[in-house]
Amino acid sequence: MIEVQSLSRFYGTHRAVDDVTFSVGENTVVGFLGLNGAGKTTTLKVIAGLLTPSAGSVRIDGVDMTSASVDFRKRIGFLPETPPLYTEMTVTDFLMHVGQLRGMTRDQVNERLPDVISRCQLEGQEQRVIAELSHGFRKRVGIAQAIIHRPKLVILDEPISGLDPVQIVEMRKVVQNLATESTVLVSSHILGEISQTCNRILVLVDGRLVADGSEAELAARFNTGHALLLTLTGSEDAVKAFFEGRDDVATWSVDRVEAGRVRARVDLKTDTREAMVADLVKAGLGLRHLEDAQDELEEIFMDLTRGGKA
Amino acid sequence: MRETLLVARRELATYLNTTWGWVILAMVLLIDGLLFNAFALTEAPRYSADVLEDFFFFSSGTTMIAGVLLSMRLIAEERQSGTLVLLETAPVTEAQIILGKFLGAFGFLAVITLATVYMPILIEVNGKIGWEQIATGYLGLLGLGASAVAIGTFGSALARNQLSAAVIGAVMLVMMLLGWLLARITESPISDVLAYGALFDRHFQPFMRGRVNTESIVFYTTVVFAFLMMATHVLQSRRQA
Numbered sequence: 001m002i003e004v005q006s007l008s009r010f011y012g013t014h015r016a017v018d019d020v021t022f023s024v025g026e027n028t029v030v031g032f033l034g035l036n037g038a039g040k041t042t043t044l045k046v047i048a049g050l051l052t053p054s055a056g057s058v059r060i061d062g063v064d065m066t067s068a069s070v071d072f073r074k075r076i077g078f079l080p081e082t083p084p085l086y087t088e089m090t091v092t093d094f095l096m097h098v099g100q101l102r103g104m105t106r107d108q109v110n111e112r113l114p115d116v117i118s119r120c121q122l123e124g125q126e127q128r129v130i131a132e133l134s135h136g137f138r139k140r141v142g143i144a145q146a147i148i149h150r151p152k153l154v155i156l157d158e159p160i161s162g163l164d165p166v167q168i169v170e171m172r173k174v175v176q177n178l179a180t181e182s183t184v185l186v187s188s189h190i191l192g193e194i195s196q197t198c199n200r201i202l203v204l205v206d207g208r209l210v211a212d213g214s215e216a217e218l219a220a221r222f223n224t225g226h227a228l229l230l231t232l233t234g235s236e237d238a239v240k241a242f243f244e245g246r247d248d249v250a251t252w253s254v255d256r257v258e259a260g261r262v263r264a265r266v267d268l269k270t271d272t273r274e275a276m277v278a279d280l281v282k283a284g285l286g287l288r289h290l291e292d293a294q295d296e297l298e299e300i301f302m303d304l305t306r307g308g309k310a
Numbered sequence: 311m312r313e314t315l316l317v318a319r320r321e322l323a324t325y326l327n328t329t330w331g332w333v334i335l336a337m338v339l340l341i342d343g344l345l346f347n348a349f350a351l352t353e354a355p356r357y358s359a360d361v362l363e364d365f366f367f368f369s370s371g372t373t374m375i376a377g378v379l380l381s382m383r384l385i386a387e388e389r390q391s392g393t394l395v396l397l398e399t400a401p402v403t404e405a406q407i408i409l410g411k412f413l414g415a416f417g418f419l420a421v422i423t424l425a426t427v428y429m430p431i432l433i434e435v436n437g438k439i440g441w442e443q444i445a446t447g448y449l450g451l452l453g454l455g456a457s458a459v460a461i462g463t464f465g466s467a468l469a470r471n472q473l474s475a476a477v478i479g480a481v482m483l484v485m486m487l488l489g490w491l492l493a494r495i496t497e498s499p500i501s502d503v504l505a506y507g508a509l510f511d512r513h514f515q516p517f518m519r520g521r522v523n524t525e526s527i528v529f530y531t532t533v534v535f536a537f538l539m540m541a542t543h544v545l546q547s548r549r550q551a
Contacts, residue, residue: 011551048399052549073401084393086320086328100316101400145396 001026002047002153002183007056009042009207010291016042018207019056024200026152029179030251031198032187033301039207040187045184046077047185048155049123068124074103077151077182081158083142087131091122091141094130097147102149112148121170133267136167143174147182160193168301172197173207174218184242226268229255233286236262242283311324313402314410321414324329325380334379335422346429358437363513366447366518370510373451377419377458377482378465382475384411385466385545387511404545408538416459423451443482450517453530457509458483462536467541483509502517509533 002024004232009017016170017039024030034038047058049065055115058065059071060137065072086094095116097110115121120140125133130141137264139159159175160168174195178184188194194201203218209217232239236240236254239262241250248269268276273290280287315325325331345368348359389396430444458479461502465479489508493501505512506529513526 050357050395050398050549051551070401070403073399076399078399079396080392080395082392084391084395087392088324097316097320098400101313101396101402103401 001061001134002242003057003059004047005057005059007043007046007058008054009039009046009051010054011042012040013154016207017053018047018210020204020207021056022202022209024183025042026179026183027177028200029184029186029192029198030200030202032202032204033191033194034187034189034204038204040189041202043156043204044155044164044187044205048076049073050078074149075152077146077149077154078144079142079154079156079159081136082262084145085130085141086139090127090128090129091133091144092126094141095144098145099148100182102150109148109222111255112150116148119147120174134163136164136170136177139163139171141176143178143258143270144280147178151182153185154178155185157187159186160188160190168193180277215244215259225270227292228266228268228273229289229291230264230280230287231289232262232280232282233260233288234262237284238285239264242285246276246279247278313400314406314413315398315505317346317402317407317410318413318417321384321411321448322417325414325418326402328385328490331418333379334376334382337353338376338422339370339490342369342426342429350429358430358433358439359443361433361437362430362439362443362520363518364366365433366451369423370450370454370514370518371424372420373423373455374483376422376428377415377455378462378476378479380415380419381412381459382466382469382472382479384415384463386469386475387466390471392429398545398549404418405538405542405544408542409465412459412463412534415463416456419453419455419459421457423448440452440520446517446520446522449522453527454514454515457486457530457533457537460534460541461486464537464541464544 001187004020004022007017007020008015020043032043034040042051046053047065050071052066060072060075063075065142068157076302086097089097092113095110095113096106099112100106105247117126120143122140122144125137125141130138133141139162143154143156143159146156150240156175160171163171171302172193175184175186177241179199186194187198200214201218202209236257239254243249243266248271249268252264252266254262254264266276277287311342324482342365346365350364385394388397404423427444427448430439430447433439434441434444461482462475462479465477465482466475469475486507489504489506490511493505493508496504513523513529516523516526
């Protein structure tokens with residue numbers, strides 16, 4: 001449905017997006033992940049039609065953004081990081097204006113409004129002036145304007161920036177709900193957000209697409225380490241002796257010793273945590289706590305942005 | 311055309327729903343009224359046609375200033391507040407955006423200009439002038455005003471904020487007004503071009519005296535078209551920036 005082919009974008013001599021190619025099917029939430037300056041926003045702006053590509057093409061259902069730009073834009077809904085809102089208007093008047101601007105009649109907008117209000121959880125705010133709304137509600141009005149015309153592709157640039165934890169949880173539901181009628185591209189530099197919201201992840205580093213897949217696929221592909229944090233009862237010497245004698249341990253370190261408990265970090269060569277736990281018990285070291293040292297996605301991301309496994 | 315009118319309607323509504331639009335309306339009416347009272351209505355006996363000519367002379371200045379002040383926000387404000395994205399991602403061409411913005415601002419300027427009509431009516435009631443003379447003067451004012459709004463729209467497309475837009479628009483407007491001065495110190499054919507390009511001297515004065523000048527209508531139309539084209543080009547070039 002959405003095909004991005006060899007997309008490049010220069011700002012002067014600086015190459016912000018470098019030969020990016022991917023395609024996305026319908027009803028998918030795709031996350032763009034990258035450090036600040038990685039090219040996420042530029043890529044999304046090009047796909048949204050705000051910037052022309054220096055090279056390459058973007059097509060939605062075969063409609064090319066360069067040769068049929070107006071037709072292409074009918075298929076796009078875009079929410080930049082700061083929602084573009086006419087704050088002197090009421091929510092309903094604003095959505096009516098944007099809907100008509102995107103080719104809908106008044107009747108079509110009126111018919112569509114209840115669904116959009118419900119999807120964006122804006123019930124009760126319809127007649128309020130946008131200037132009076134909280135940041136969270138303004139974000140939702142921003143999403144509402146992006147989906148009012150039932151676009152094929154909804155592009156959300158950092159949709160949770162500036163939101164409090166409650167608003168983030170609500171926004172997550174709103175974004176996932178959008179995928180029932182559109183494909184959604186979300187950019188974020190917050191790993192947890194991408195991990196929880198998206199079915200598929202694209203990782204950009206220095207404008208290049210260095211990874212593409214689900215979190216599980218990326219984990220398998222990049223063979224992330226298995227780092228664990230352990231809290232054990234026993235002496236520090238016994239713990240050291242235990243880890244030194246194991247072939248499946250790549251590296252280990254003792255972080256802290258207090259009140260008869262040893263806190264250690266262990267990097268396993270393969271995921272042999274069950275066998276190791278059994279051996280710990282056999283060795284008389286009581287296991288009080290065990291957790292992953294890092295989220296898998298975080299580990300992949302760190303490797304990719306360091307260029308280690310890209 | 312539908313998209314153009316949508317943009318124009320929103321602009322018009324913005325002027326009517328914000329203080330800025332009403333402040334400009336009030337200022338134009340106040341200044342025109344004061345100038346009319348102080349200079350046009352003197353105690354010495356004067357021909358009604360001369361009084362009307364003075365009225366259009368004063369009004370031309372306030373109309374041009376109002377045109378620049380109304381148009382400075384058209385693009386620059388949207389750029390400042392980030393709402394230009396709404397228009398740029400909508401299935402609307404840059405030409406439709408610019409034309410819609412221009413029509414909205416010009417529509418409001420036309421309302422302001424026509425709100426001064428009570429002054430010529432006073433001259434007509436108490437003196438001897440024809441309605442055609444009044445209508446011709448207003449036609450000239452609208453031509454001059456449309457040119458000022460188009461120049462201001464171009465300034466607004468170039469600028470990052472409204473203040474810069476007003477300065478750019480005002481500088482361009484003054485340059486186009488002073489063409490006749492430069493024409494005096496240059497030789498033909500440059501002087502001919504400069505004299506023809508002057509917004510007020512050659513093109514507005516016939517309207518003040520009640521003469522419809524086809525050449526001037528063509529001139530004002532060309533100025534509007536040229537500056538709107540340039541503003542459109544500026545918006546288009548943003549996508550390539």
